[in-house]
Amino acid sequence: MAETTTQASQRLILWLLLAPALIWLLGLILLPHLDLALLSLRERTGPGEYAFGLAQYRTFFSEPLYWDVFVRTATLSVIATALTLLLAFPIAWTIAKLTRGRLSALLFAVCLIPFWVSETVRTLGWMILLRETGVLPSLLVTLGVTEVPIEMLYRDATILVGLVYTSLLFMVVPLYGSLESLDDSLIEAGYDLGGNGWTVLRTVVIPHAAPGITAGCIVVFMLTLGNYLTASLLGGKNSLWFTEQIYTQFITRFNWEQGAAFGFLLLALSSVMVWIGLRLSGQRFSDVMSRT
Amino acid sequence: MTTFDLEAKGLSKHFGTHTAVDALSFGVERGSFFSILGPSGCGKTTLLRMIAGFVEPDAGDVEIGGRSMRGVPPNRRPVNMVFQQLALFPMMSVGENVAYGLARRGVRRADRERKVDEMLERVGLPGSAAKRVDQLSGGQRQRVAIARSLVLEPTLLLLDEPLGALDLKLRERMKIELKQLQAAFGTTFVYITHDQSEALVLSDRVAVMNGGRFEQVGTPQELYYSPATPFVAGFVGANNRIEGRVTSIDGDLVEVRSESGWAVHARRQGALRLGDAAAAFVRPEVAVLGRSMADLALAEPAAVHRGTVESLLFDGANSVVLLREQASRCEFRVALPQTGRYADLKVNEPVLFSFAADRAVCFATGSAHG
Numbered sequence: 001m002a003e004t005t006t007q008a009s010q011r012l013i014l015w016l017l018l019a020p021a022l023i024w025l026l027g028l029i030l031l032p033h034l035d036l037a038l039l040s041l042r043e044r045t046g047p048g049e050y051a052f053g054l055a056q057y058r059t060f061f062s063e064p065l066y067w068d069v070f071v072r073t074a075t076l077s078v079i080a081t082a083l084t085l086l087l088a089f090p091i092a093w094t095i096a097k098l099t100r101g102r103l104s105a106l107l108f109a110v111c112l113i114p115f116w117v118s119e120t121v122r123t124l125g126w127m128i129l130l131r132e133t134g135v136l137p138s139l140l141v142t143l144g145v146t147e148v149p150i151e152m153l154y155r156d157a158t159i160l161v162g163l164v165y166t167s168l169l170f171m172v173v174p175l176y177g178s179l180e181s182l183d184d185s186l187i188e189a190g191y192d193l194g195g196n197g198w199t200v201l202r203t204v205v206i207p208h209a210a211p212g213i214t215a216g217c218i219v220v221f222m223l224t225l226g227n228y229l230t231a232s233l234l235g236g237k238n239s240l241w242f243t244e245q246i247y248t249q250f251i252t253r254f255n256w257e258q259g260a261a262f263g264f265l266l267l268a269l270s271s272v273m274v275w276i277g278l279r280l281s282g283q284r285f286s287d288v289m290s291r292t
Numbered sequence: 293m294t295t296f297d298l299e300a301k302g303l304s305k306h307f308g309t310h311t312a313v314d315a316l317s318f319g320v321e322r323g324s325f326f327s328i329l330g331p332s333g334c335g336k337t338t339l340l341r342m343i344a345g346f347v348e349p350d351a352g353d354v355e356i357g358g359r360s361m362r363g364v365p366p367n368r369r370p371v372n373m374v375f376q377q378l379a380l381f382p383m384m385s386v387g388e389n390v391a392y393g394l395a396r397r398g399v400r401r402a403d404r405e406r407k408v409d410e411m412l413e414r415v416g417l418p419g420s421a422a423k424r425v426d427q428l429s430g431g432q433r434q435r436v437a438i439a440r441s442l443v444l445e446p447t448l449l450l451l452d453e454p455l456g457a458l459d460l461k462l463r464e465r466m467k468i469e470l471k472q473l474q475a476a477f478g479t480t481f482v483y484i485t486h487d488q489s490e491a492l493v494l495s496d497r498v499a500v501m502n503g504g505r506f507e508q509v510g511t512p513q514e515l516y517y518s519p520a521t522p523f524v525a526g527f528v529g530a531n532n533r534i535e536g537r538v539t540s541i542d543g544d545l546v547e548v549r550s551e552s553g554w555a556v557h558a559r560r561q562g563a564l565r566l567g568d569a570a571a572a573f574v575r576p577e578v579a580v581l582g583r584s585m586a587d588l589a590l591a592e593p594a595a596v597h598r599g600t601v602e603s604l605l606f607d608g609a610n611s612v613v614l615l616r617e618q619a620s621r622c623e624f625r626v627a628l629p630q631t632g633r634y635a636d637l638k639v640n641e642p643v644l645f646s647f648a649a650d651r652a653v654c655f656a657t658g659s660a661h662g
Contacts, residue, residue, distance in 0.1 A: 188346060189379035191366045193393035193440065203392070207383040 040260035056261030066245060066262075073242035074269060076156065077224040080163040084171045084220050085213065087164060092175035097184070108176075111169050119166065123233045126162055127153060130234075154236035162230040167223055171216040178212025179205070211290075214283045218274050225270050242266055295322045295358075297447050297480040298343065302352035305338050312338040314504035315352065320448075320482060320497075325474050327483045327491040330501035331527070336484045339501070340450055343482065344373050357447040367396075372441035373450040377457060378433055380425045386412070386436055387421030393444040411443040412436075415473065430458050431466055438470075442477055451483040455490060467493050488528050492516065500524045520561065522655040525573040530612075532574040532624050535657065538564050545649050548572045552620035557595060557649035564656050572654040576612050577627040579647040581634050591646035599624060601641045613637055615645065 043055035060066045091111065095104045114122055129135045130152035137149035152158060182205065190200035206213070231241035246266070249259030278285060296319035305313040312335040320326040328336045341347040343354055345366035354361045356370055372393070380389050390408045399407070408421055415435040420428070428436065434454060441449055455463045455470075471494050474481050485491055491498045492512040499509040500523070508520040519525035526533060536550035541564065548570050549555040558572040582588040588596055599615035602623070611628040626645050628634055637643070 183377065183379065185375045185377060185379040186381060188366070189373070189375055189381070190392075191346075192344060192371075192373045193444065194367045194396035195392075196367060196396075199396060204381060204383075 036260040036263055039257055040264050042257060044257070056258050057265070059258065060261065060265060069240045069242050069245055070265065070269065072240055073225060074273065076159065076163075077221055078273075080160050080167065080224045081217050081221045083160060084164045084167045085217060088168055088171035088175055088216065091168075092172050092179055095172070096176050096179035096182075108172075111172050114165070115169060119229055120233075122166070123162060123230050126158075126165070126234060130158060153234060154238070156235075159231055159235045159239060159241075162234040163224050163227060166227070166230055167220040170219045170223060174212040174215040174219070175209065176212075178209040182208045210281055211283055211287045214277065214281050215288045217277060218288065221273060221277070222270055225266065225273075294319075296320060296355075297322045297357055298326075298482060299355040299358075300339075300343075300352065301355070303339070303342060303349050303354065304351040305335075305342060305347060305349055311335075311504045313342065313349075316504075316506060317352075318499065318506060318509060320480060323478050323480055324496040325471070325481045325483065325494055327485060327495040327498045328501050329485055329488055329491040329498050329528070331486055334501045335504040336486075336501050337452065340373075340452055340482070340484050343448070344371055344450055345369050370447040371450060372444055372446040372448075373452065374434075374437045374441055374454045376452045376454065378437040378454065380433060380437055380440070382425055384425070385421065386417070386423045386425060386428065389425065389436060390421070390440045390443055392440065397444075407443055411439045414476070415439045415442075431462050431469070434458070434466055435469070435473075438473060442473075442479060446479065448480050448482060451481060453485050453487075455485075455487070463490075470494060492528070500527060502527075518561075519573070519653060522571055522573070522657060525653060525655070530576055530625065532576065532579075534572045534574070534622060534624075536570065536572075538566055538568045538570050538654075541566060546570070546654050548654055550620055550622060552622060554597075554617050554620035554622050556597075556652065558652035558654035559650050560654045562656060564654065569657045570654050571657045572652055574624075574647050574652040576625040578651045579624070579626040579645050581613070581626050581629070582644040582646070585644065588644055588646050591648075595649065596644055596646045597624075599643055599645060601637050601639050601643060603639060604628075604637060611635075613643075615643065618642075 040056050041052060041054070042050045043053040045051045060070075091107070095107045099107060117125075127134070130137070132149050132151040132153075134152070137146070137152060140146045141149050186204055186208070187200055190204045195203065226243060228241070228243040228247065231239050232244055232247075235241060242262070243266070246259050246262045249255045249262060253259075278288070298320040300316050300318050303313055303316045304311070314335075316339065328339065330336045338347055342349050343356075343361075345361065345364060359370075361369055381392065384392070387405070387408050390411055391404045394404045394407060405421075409418075412418055412420055415438060417432060417435055417439070420432070420436075425433065425436070437454065438449075451470075455466050458466060467490060470481075470483075474494075483491070483494060492515075495512060497509060498512055498515055500507045500515060502523050508515060508524045510520075515524060515528045519528060525531055534548060534550055534554065534556050536548045536554075538546050539549045539555065540547040541560075544559050545557055546560045546564055547555050547557050556572050556574070558574070564570060580588060580591070582596075585593075585596065598618040600618065602614040602616050605612050605614060609630060612625045613628055613634070615624045615626060616622065617624055624645070628637075
């Protein structure tokens, strides 16, 4: 009797502990998504009249603009993820392997400092630096590199710079974790057996860090794909980022049905890309998630 | 003429103000098993890493196979290393681990596989090429680590305390295996360890290292029976240490009297004068026990000491009895005879013991040796 009471109270405690997470998942993620799914699957047949249909999804495939923006967003996100990885790897290597104690903590802090100000302020900072009358164009004129100040905003390269800058920390952290756990003697053994820097990186370091690399890439890719602020501020009105299309449908056009359909297409896109990424790198989702 | 596979010439390494390796010069003969024995922090790891090329010496040079290694990176040295934790690549199969070095040399796949199979067979692991590293036992991993190095036919194989992580039973077996592997391959082994038993059992020659220098280099027998310094006498094998001053000298034999008044006789090592501070070392198995003078009939009456049993430390063949010398209360260990004759000794029982003066050694202590 006493035993069943303790078991019952233990189960109650378990549910209470899980409650915040469950309420969060159900109320704030699952329910709105169900609602959006239903919304995306109806079409307007007359004023105030709706019927079930796939018209919103049909629009996406029949209108080339939407498809082009979709592909462009995916491509730029992949490029941004790759650039972030290339940039973050040496940083994570330095923190994990070349520095000790206070210095590596300091380097971590340096990576973290940009996140102490809001994303809007950070992005506006980039605008001050890069706009036609901004710091960098005038500097180039002063140095005699360019005749007249050039507009650096509203270019794809600028969007990439902003995206990489925003994502860097989210790549450094999982990379650091996976490089830190790599035993130094494995690297030395690689050299001892005749490997050089490149072959040791390829055969020892990268295979060991693969779960961390994949985890970082998934996080950064998702953040980039779903980024709205950086793309629209640095890319301007014509940045043609897919989240902007969703925003336009919801806010400007009041076409919630179309916006919801786009939202689900974006969800499908990121899921498919992550699946392809896991397949290509030969990683298991559960291994990767334990590294994030 | 002896050929050296490894020669160190005035090798030094400092870390800040700490001298890890202090102007070492030595040679290791081709095909021999050479051990460097020392306590942790004596500089043996730094020395090994300088030979492997992971640490750049501050001064001096390493010659391997007669070729200077100055400026030669680790991946171009004819040296391979078996790491302390073995450092097998966990993401590769056993076969890929052994093939790793061959692949880096650009050996073709078919040749690689043939050599890997041959090598695994030679180390007693035929057909394990496809296994994962974590499917192997500790001893098998050890053999893979050695196979991975030896498949490259190095001039020199360095081993960095590879038995340290194994449990006692396995360690005893791996000692024998290592010795057999070295004999079978004929490769020169340089082995570092803090375990004197490993060094004594395995090696042709042992260097005892302390404070960045070699205290003595010699065969295990030389180190054991004629230690050159008090450090070697204390570090290699068990030893009773009796400290005092020299009270008489008779040729090679000296008498050392402890402050508490116990006088023992020992063979002197190095210069000693009357009144010098000195330490005598007596191995537990050199001393003989007796209950009456008749038991010690072979000993000179002057060399018979009296004591009481403090405790019995039973450990099979290595059993010892801990005594206290009657007058001075000095502690002294005597090995129990293998016949089991004194297995019935009782604590506090009075006993006699004796040792031959020429089998005990005596060194000057104090200013001369620090």
